[in-house]
Amino acid sequence: MAVRASAALIAALASFHSAQATDQYAAAQTMIAPGIASRSHAVAKMIGRIISFTQWPQPLTSISLCVVGSTRFADRFGEIGAAAAAQVATQATAADALPGDCNVVYIGALAFEAHRRLLAAVHGKAILTIAEDDATCRGGAMFCLAVGPASLSFQISLDAISRGRVKIDPRVLRLSDAHGELQ
Amino acid sequence: MSARRSLPTLRQVLSNVHFRVTLFAAGITGIAVLLNGFATISFYANQNLRLVANTASYAVAPAVVFGDRHAIDMSIAPISRIDGVGQILISDAQRRTLVARRHAAPRADALGLDTAMTRLLFNTPATSPIVYHDRRIGMVTVYGEASPVMGYIASGLVAAIACLVITAIATHFLADRLMQIVVRPLAAIERVAHAVRTERAFDMRVPAAAIAEIDNLGDDINALLGELEDWQHGLRRENADLSHRALHDPLTGLANRAHFERTLESMIENARREDRSFAVLYLDGDGFKAVNDAHGHAAGDAVLKEIAARLRNCTHSGDLVARLGGDEFAILLPPDSVAAAVEEIDSRIAAALDSPMTLPSGERVTVALSTGFALFPRDGADMRSLVHHADRAMYVRKRAGKPAERSSAR
Numbered sequence: 200m201a202v203r204a205s206a207a208l209i210a211a212l213a214s215f216h217s218a219q220a221t222d223q224y225a226a227a228q229t230m231i232a233p234g235i236a237s238r239s240h241a242v243a244k245m246i247g248r249i250i251s252f253t254q255w256p257q258p259l260t261s262i263s264l265c266v267v268g269s270t271r272f273a274d275r276f277g278e279i280g281a282a283a284a285a286q287v288a289t290q291a292t293a294a295d296a297l298p299g300d301c302n303v304v305y306i307g308a309l310a311f312e313a314h315r316r317l318l319a320a321v322h323g324k325a326i327l328t329i330a331e332d333d334a335t336c337r338g339g340a341m342f343c344l345a346v347g348p349a350s351l352s353f354q355i356s357l358d359a360i361s362r363g364r365v366k367i368d369p370r371v372l373r374l375s376d377a378h379g380e381l382q
Numbered sequence: 383m384s385a386r387r388s389l390p391t392l393r394q395v396l397s398n399v400h401f402r403v404t405l406f407a408a409g410i411t412g413i414a415v416l417l418n419g420f421a422t423i424s425f426y427a428n429q430n431l432r433l434v435a436n437t438a439s440y441a442v443a444p445a446v447v448f449g450d451r452h453a454i455d456m457s458i459a460p461i462s463r464i465d466g467v468g469q470i471l472i473s474d475a476q477r478r479t480l481v482a483r484r485h486a487a488p489r490a491d492a493l494g495l496d497t498a499m500t501r502l503l504f505n506t507p508a509t510s511p512i513v514y515h516d517r518r519i520g521m522v523t524v525y526g527e528a529s530p531v532m533g534y535i536a537s538g539l540v541a542a543i544a545c546l547v548i549t550a551i552a553t554h555f556l557a558d559r560l561m562q563i564v565v566r567p568l569a570a571i572e573r574v575a576h577a578v579r580t581e582r583a584f585d586m587r588v589p590a591a592a593i594a595e596i597d598n599l600g601d602d603i604n605a606l607l608g609e610l611e612d613w614q615h616g617l618r619r620e621n622a623d624l625s626h627r628a629l630h631d632p633l634t635g636l637a638n639r640a641h642f643e644r645t646l647e648s649m650i651e652n653a654r655r656e657d658r659s660f661a662v663l664y665l666d667g668d669g670f671k672a673v674n675d676a677h678g679h680a681a682g683d684a685v686l687k688e689i690a691a692r693l694r695n696c697t698h699s700g701d702l703v704a705r706l707g708g709d710e711f712a713i714l715l716p717p718d719s720v721a722a723a724v725e726e727i728d729s730r731i732a733a734a735l736d737s738p739m740t741l742p743s744g745e746r747v748t749v750a751l752s753t754g755f756a757l758f759p760r761d762g763a764d765m766r767s768l769v770h771h772a773d774r775a776m777y778v779r780k781r782a783g784k785p786a787e788r789s790s791a792r
Contacts, residue, residue: 248447251515284515370444374453 235272241351242272242344246305246329247282249342249353252368253327255302261286263300267293267317268307270331272346276305295320303327306340314338325364341367342375393565400557408546419538423531424503430466431526435510437461439522442472443512446480446520454481468500468527472512474520485527499528499535567591571600574607584611631705633683634690642704642712646765649714653758658717661724661757664772665693665731666780667709668750681741685749692734696727711751712772724755752780 250262264287266273280287292298294313297320304326309317318339321328330340336354341363343354355375360367390398438461445453454472462470462483472481504526512520570589577583584607588600629641637645646662653660667689674682686709693703693711702714715724731751738746754776762768 245448248444251447252444368444370441370457373456374444374448374450 236275238346238351239272239275240278242331242346243275243278244282245344245351245353246276246303247279247284247287249329249371250279250283250285250287250303250327252371254366254368256325256364259285259302261288262302263287263298264289264303264305265292265298265301266290266305266307267297268309268313268331270305270307272331272344273305273307297321301326303329306330306338308332322362323364327365327367328359328363341365392568393561396561396564397557400553400560404549404553408549412542412546415542416538420535423534427466427503427526427528427531428508430464431504431508431524432510434461434464434467434470435508435522435524438470438472438524439510439512439520442522443514443519446472446474446512447514451481455483458483465530466526466528468525471523471525472520473523475518477521480520496527496529496532499532500526503528503531563592564596567593567596567600571596571603574603578607578610582614584614634687634705636690636693636711637702637704639704639706642702642706642714643765645702645714646768649717650758650763650765650768653717654763656717659720659758659760660717661715661721661755662768662772663713663715663724663727663753663755664769664776665711665713665751665753666776667711668752668780670709670749673747673749677741677743677745677747681743681747684742685739685747688739689735689749689751693731696730696734721755721757724757728753728755752776754779 246264262283262285264276264279266276266289276287276289279289287303290298292301294309294317297304297317302325304317304321306314306317306328308331327342328340329342329344330336330338331344332346333340333343334345336343336356339356339359341356341359343356345352345354353375355367355372357372360372438458441461442454442457445457458470458472458481461467462485467485469485470481470483471479473479507526508524510522510524511518512522567589570591574586574588577586587604587607591597591600629637629644631638649660652658670682670685673685686705689709689711690703690705693713697703697713698716700716704712704714706712713727715727731753735748735750738748740746754772754774756762756768756771756775758768761771
């Protein structure tokens with residue numbers, strides 16, 4: 200009985216972990232009221248929650264969030280700290296002059312070349328990347344928000360996450376559509 | 383034994399006791415195992431439920447944080463398929479139900495047994511809080527389901543019944559063995575006792591037994607039987623001795639008057655029935671009184687013994703030689719004796735007494751016998767007339783004088 204239950208539990212956990220690769224879940228979706236303000240509010244909350252499920256190699260007392268490119272829903276980023284239950288400092292930076300202390304990079308609309316350089320700069324560092332608008336999530340960011348008129352969801356790029364040095368809680372991964380192939 | 387059929391036999395008593403002991407032992411063991419098994423199952427089933435609740439609360443935490451009902455449902459879907467889980471309920475901090483998911487395939491429960499067992503095993507559902515940043519953001523409630531346990535209990539029951547049957551069979555064989563060891567020697571004792579009582583078979587003995595008490599009992603009975611046998615032999619010897627003494631003359635060992643008369647009676651009866659004849663011979667000592675007077679009673683006794691011995695030598699084994707008293711003797715000759723045969727034996731007796739007898743003192747004396755006979759049925763049809771006839775014939779010859787008779791006999 201106990202053995203059977205344990206086996207079932209292990210199987211459940213195994214399927215839970217493998218679900219990220221096999222199951223196709225709809226993107227995590229949050230219904231929001233129409234209007235820019237409420238959307239910005241929802242985006243800040245979602246970013247905070249994503250941060251709360253992220254682990255950096257060294258424990259951080261304060262999280263530095265760098266905003267790159269032109270953004271549409273970044274005007275209420277002051278609320279991120281409450282959602283993440285952590286101290287979050289937000290700073291807007293240029294794409295080709297990324298400060299060394301960035302822990303999270305929020306990527307707005309960028310020119311192709313600047314985007315490429317940004318990814319190169321981020322590569323190999325313990326930085327969580329979130330793209331504001333990338334419907335297919337193939338742009339190289341770990342998380343890609345999809346902001347609809349009345350809903351907010353995100354997708355993840357397993358490829359980017361597997362190459363990055365921050366750890367994302369695997370439970371979050373299954374909340375999203377898995378994109379990209381694991382190498 | 384046969385008169386009291388209503389009493390149970392030892393075999394029945396043993397069988398009854400065995401059956402009850404087995405039933406009691408198997409029953410008490412079965413109940414103990416069942417209760418213990420149920421307690422263990424209940425413990426592990428509830429443990430399992432708590433484990434499921436903890437797992438579910440961990441798995442659904444991000445989905446609840448992001449407020450995504452679909453993701454919550456997907457998170458708990460594999461967990462809800464675990465055996466023993468009836469329903470998983472995810473509620474938010476305000477205790478509003480977000481998602482409720484039942485076990486994938488509810489089983490048919492026609493008798494309501496599953497429901498009853500579920501109530502018995504899981505009186506309270508397992509709960510686990512969903513924690514996010516040290517804050518309760520919801521609750522997982524897991525209700526148990528007993529149907530997988532039912533299968534376990536059913537297989538346990540089948541195994542228990544099988545064990546009971548095996549135990550019963552084994553007990554039957556063991557009881558049989560015990561019965562053989564105990565009942566068989568007792569039956570042997572009973573058989574011997576019965577034979578001794580009904581047939582006076584004192585020579586029978588109880589065989590050795592494999593049980594000390596029964597063996598001792600058998601030994602004691604055998605010893606008792608031995609004593610009884612000795613006693614019976616002694617009694618028989620004594621009886622034979624007494625009857626011999628009652629029918630024989632102690633001095634000469636010849637038949638006494640009583641024996642003679644009884645034999646004569648039966649011979650008359652037989653001869654009459656079979657229409658045959660026989661002879662009675664009377665003998666009386668001549669000059670015996672003189673020996674007695676001259677040499678003493680011891681000498682007289684010796685003479686009487688010698689006469690008896692010589693008479694026995696002259697007769698056949700079928701003839702009855704009797705000493706009627708003093709120096710008076712009689713011989714009964716077997717059936718179909720004729721006068722000639724009587725004459726022949728008469729002369730043989732006379733010849734036998736011709737030689738002198740040696741007295742204890744060393745002196746030698748000669749004693750003669752006067753004889754007379756009677757033939758049945760010629761000389762008499764009953765004892766009195768036969769005896770009378772023989773007696774008279776003897777006296778006639780005695781008075782006539784022996785020497786003349788003797789010489790004529792020669």
